[in-house]
Amino acid sequence: xxxxxxxxxxxxxxxxxxxxxxxxxxxxxxxxxxxxxxxxxxxxxxxxxxxxxxxxxxxxxxxxxxxxxxxxxxxxxxxxxxxxxxxxxxxxxxxxxxxxxxxxxxxxxxxxxxxxxxxxxxxxxxxxxxxxxxxxxxxxxxxxxxxxxxxxxxxxxxxxxxxxxxxxxxxxxxxxxxxxxxxxxxxxxxxxxxxxxxxxxxxxxxxxxxxxxxxxxxxxxxxxxxxxxxxxxxxxxxxxxxxxxxxxxxxxxxxxxxxxxxxxxxxxxxxxxxxxxxxxxxxxxxxxxxxxxxxxxxxxxxxxxxxxxxxxxxxxxxxxxx
Ligand code: F6P
Numbered sequence: 112x113x114x115x116x117x118x119x120x121x122x123x124x125x126x127x128x129x130x131x132x133x134x135x136x137x138x139x140x141x142x143x144x145x146x147x148x149x150x151x152x153x154x155x156x157x158x159x160x161x162x163x164x165x166x167x168x169x170x171x172x173x174x175x176x177x178x179x180x181x182x183x184x185x186x187x188x189x190x191x192x193x194x195x196x197x198x199x200x201x202x203x204x205x206x207x208x209x210x211x212x213x214x215x216x217x218x219x220x221x222x223x224x225x226x227x228x229x230x231x232x233x234x235x236x237x238x239x240x241x242x243x244x245x246x247x248x249x250x251x252x253x254x255x256x257x258x259x260x261x262x263x264x265x266x267x268x269x270x271x272x273x274x275x276x277x278x279x280x281x282x283x284x285x286x287x288x289x290x291x292x293x294x295x296x297x298x299x300x301x302x303x304x305x306x307x308x309x310x311x312x313x314x315x316x317x318x319x320x321x322x323x324x325x326x327x328x329x330x331x332x333x334x335x336x337x338x339x340x341x342x343x344x345x346x347x348x349x350x351x352x353x354x355x356x357x358x359x360x361x362x363x364x365x366x367x368x369x370x371x372x373x374x375x376x377x378x379x380x381x382x383x384x385x386x387x388x389x390x391x392x393x394x395x396x397x398x399x400x401x402x403x404x405x406x407x408x409x410x411x412x413x414x415x416x417x418x419x420x421x422x423x424x425x426x427x428x429x430x431x432x433x
Contacts, residue, residue: 114144115389116160116205119177120151120184120212120219123366124236124250126374127177130211132168133382139165141390146205150180151212152187152219155196160203172375175253175368181212187219190226197227206230207389209382211249213237214414217397221410230394233410234381238366241285243416244408245399249381252373254281254365255291261361262296262329269327269357275317277348279341279360282333288365289333290420294428299328301428302336302344305420310337310347317354320432330356380405 117134119127135145147167149159171178186192200208207230210220220231235242238254258280269276280288286303293301299320302308317328330344337344345356370378377400384398384405397413399406 112143112206112389114146114204115207115209115386116146116148116200116203117163117179117209118148118151118155118211119179119181119236120210120216121181122213122237123175123177123181124238124248125175125253125366125368125370126249126378127211127236128168128171128174129370129375129378130234130236130249130382131177131179132171133379134209134386135163135168136165137383138386141386143386146203147179148208151182151216152184152192152196153182154180155199156184156186156192158199158203160199160205173369175370183215193222193226197223197229200229207232207394209234209385209389211236211382213239214242217242217410217414221395221414224395224410230389231410232385232388232394233397233413234378234385235397235399238288239282239285240287241418242397242399242413243418244397244401244406244413246401247373247377249374249378250366250370251287252377253368253370254288255295256371257365257368258288258292258361259295261359261364262292262298262331265359266296266327266329269329273326275328275330275354275356277330277332277341277345277356277358279332279334279358281361281365283335286333286336286420289331289336290424290428293331294424294431296329296331297431298331298428299325299432300330301425302330302332303420303425304333304335306425307336310344311351313344314348314352314354317348318352323433
């Protein structure tokens with residue numbers, strides 16, 4: 112193998128640049144030429160390829176976002192789109208590809224392999240932490256810390272005014288961020304897509320907290336935890352109980368900013384392990400980190416299996432809210 116490509120795809124995540132940097136530098140160290148594919152699968156289809164050397168990734172380790180840009184490509188979902196992308200890679204002499212993204216990106220990579228024989232390996236890049244085959248995904252730790260900082264600030268004003276706040280964090284299909292910041296931020300209630308709570312139950316918990324002498328309450332809601340998110344739940348709670356929650360939606364602020372040390376190290380290890388796997392001919396796999404060791408999971412398994420939230424953490428959160 113002489114030349115490999117690297118791209119980021121789907122929602123950006125802090126630490127993606129550290130992963131790109133690791134691919135470029137460890138690949139170069141092993142005698143490979145590296146080609147950056149810009150804007151994910153969209154750029155693959157458009158032939159937006161750039162050569163990348165070690166100096167091209169200088170001063171990127173601490174930067175959020177992705178220097179290679181990203182996209183959610185509709186065209187790549189078509190046979191024609193994938194054929195164009197594969198033809199561009201082959202014309203550029205790209206013999207293997209590193210995909211940094213979430214499960215949608217992995218599904219695309221699998222198709223590229225199956226339909227066109229392009230060797231691909233993946234690194235889990237999403238703040239949602241919902242990829243099977245890795246204890247943590249690149250960007251999760253940073254997103255959690257950003258959301259936690261916001262919750263700490265909201266708690267100050269909630270306590271001062273004796274108010275109930277519903278705070279929505281990202282996680283359309285998974286509650287990993289909500290659970291983590293719910294525990295770290297001392298939430299009275301955590302609402303997860305994995306265990307949706309009806310509004311009257313949520314209202315009861317808030318009332319009981321009040322009866323126990325708590326003057327303010329924080330409810331952390333994953334965006335997919337209730338129809339209409341935190342606002343939808345707040346409206347339903349108000350309608351059934353008269354409680355008048357304030358609502359804050361943290362939104363994309365959770366996806367930006369400088370990656371934490373944990374995300375930088377994780378991304379660096381995973382990027383390097385992707386190059387190692389390609390060089391060893393281990394393809395069609397998602398690279399992850401499990402118990403602090405590099406782990407390989409076939410793409411097909413990584414996209415089919417669902418990583419569950421840690422149920423004992425969830426139970427602990429309920430006790431801690433006493
Ligand atoms: O990056 C993952 C994620 O943040 C989800 O939690 C969220 O639902 C989605 O991406 C939103 O992405 P966008 O609106 O930028 O497409």
